[in-house]
Amino acid sequence: MDQFAVKVFIRLRPSVLDPAGEATKSASIKLGAEGIKSLRIGKMIEVKIEGNGENEVREKIDLLCDRLFANTVIEDYEYSLEKL
Amino acid sequence: MDNFTVGIVVFPGSNCDRDVSWALEGCLDIRTKYLWHESSDLTDVDAIVLPGGFSYGDYLRCGAIARFSPLINALDEFVKSGKRVLGICNGFQILTESGFLPGALVANKNLNFICDDVELDIVSSKGGWFNNGDEKQTIKLPIAHGEGRYHCDSDTLKKLLDNKLIALRYKNNPNGSSFDIAGITNEKGNVLGLMPHPERACDETIGGTDGLFTLKSLILK
Numbered sequence: 001m002d003q004f005a006v007k008v009f010i011r012l013r014p015s016v017l018d019p020a021g022e023a024t025k026s027a028s029i030k031l032g033a034e035g036i037k038s039l040r041i042g043k044m045i046e047v048k049i050e051g052n053g054e055n056e057v058r059e060k061i062d063l064l065c066d067r068l069f070a071n072t073v074i075e076d077y078e079y080s081l082e083k084l
Numbered sequence: 085m086d087n088f089t090v091g092i093v094v095f096p097g098s099n100c101d102r103d104v105s106w107a108l109e110g111c112l113d114i115r116t117k118y119l120w121h122e123s124s125d126l127t128d129v130d131a132i133v134l135p136g137g138f139s140y141g142d143y144l145r146c147g148a149i150a151r152f153s154p155l156i157n158a159l160d161e162f163v164k165s166g167k168r169v170l171g172i173c174n175g176f177q178i179l180t181e182s183g184f185l186p187g188a189l190v191a192n193k194n195l196n197f198i199c200d201d202v203e204l205d206i207v208s209s210k211g212g213w214f215n216n217g218d219e220k221q222t223i224k225l226p227i228a229h230g231e232g233r234y235h236c237d238s239d240t241l242k243k244l245l246d247n248k249l250i251a252l253r254y255k256n257n258p259n260g261s262s263f264d265i266a267g268i269t270n271e272k273g274n275v276l277g278l279m280p281h282p283e284r285a286c287d288e289t290i291g292g293t294d295g296l297f298t299l300k301s302l303i304l305k
Binding site: 012015016017019020023068069071073074 | 144145148152180181186187188190191192193194195233235236237260
């Protein structure tokens with residue numbers, strides 16, 4: 001069995017308004033940061049997972065992302081995978 | 085109809101289950117039964133309410149974890165049989181997360197938790213959930229949510245419009261919902277999800293009775 005460290009990034013789809021991102025952008029400007037054109041907030045999920053090779057682990061992560069981690073009506077996801 | 089029983093689903097974090105029971109039993113004399121989310125036996129109940137609250141602490145996304153409970157798994161067959169399911173607030177979020185209703189509910193546009201009475205237009209009579217048989221096409225119900233902004237893509241919205249699945253629209257959109265949507269039904273009409281709380285509008289002494297009709301319609305066949 002191989003073990004992998006997976007980082008899943010979940011983002012609101014571009015068409016979905018992100019009010020938390022807008023509020024944070026506004027606070028960033030109040031802090032004095034200049035030049036911010038866009039600020040959107042997502043989620044990152046770290047998973048350590050075992051499996052027989054990368055392909056099997058990718059299948060498991062795809063299922064998790066599609067069915068649980070993200071709601072694909074409003075969110076997109078991508079992930080990176082590192083063999084431990 | 086004497087034995088007609090409405091199952092009220094209780095998740096860890098549900099907090100409107102007792103309100104729904106009070107409204108059905110106390111105001112409408114309809115028998116209720118609490119259904120713990122780990123149960124998948126729905127044989128004793130004739131209709132189901134998914135009440136408001138914060139199932140599983142709203143972790144990950146509202147309704148996302150509740151979707152995997154044994155009870156929600158059993159709901160598919162219940163819905164296919166034509167029996168009625170009403171999802172209120174968090175119940176509506178669970179119905180969208182689990183795919184019984186299209187779209188999703190996301191954070192209110194102004195990021196506030198909004199607790200208020202809102203005016204709603206009754207748009208469709210699909211499923212007989214609302215009384216739009218007379219001149220009164222507007223009702224007033226309380227809302228209480230932080231994540232009630234209905235979102236769907238344009239194809240879904242077209243489908244909702246073409247099939248008359250939009251049940252309720254806000255008169256003064258409080259949360260930024262697409263097309264002012266406050267409640268929708270499935271195509272068959274036996275599943276209704278809405279963000280407003282009809283169970284909190286069932287007695288004049290607490291501000292109105294506009295929610296009675298919807299709860300009473302649970303007993304429709």
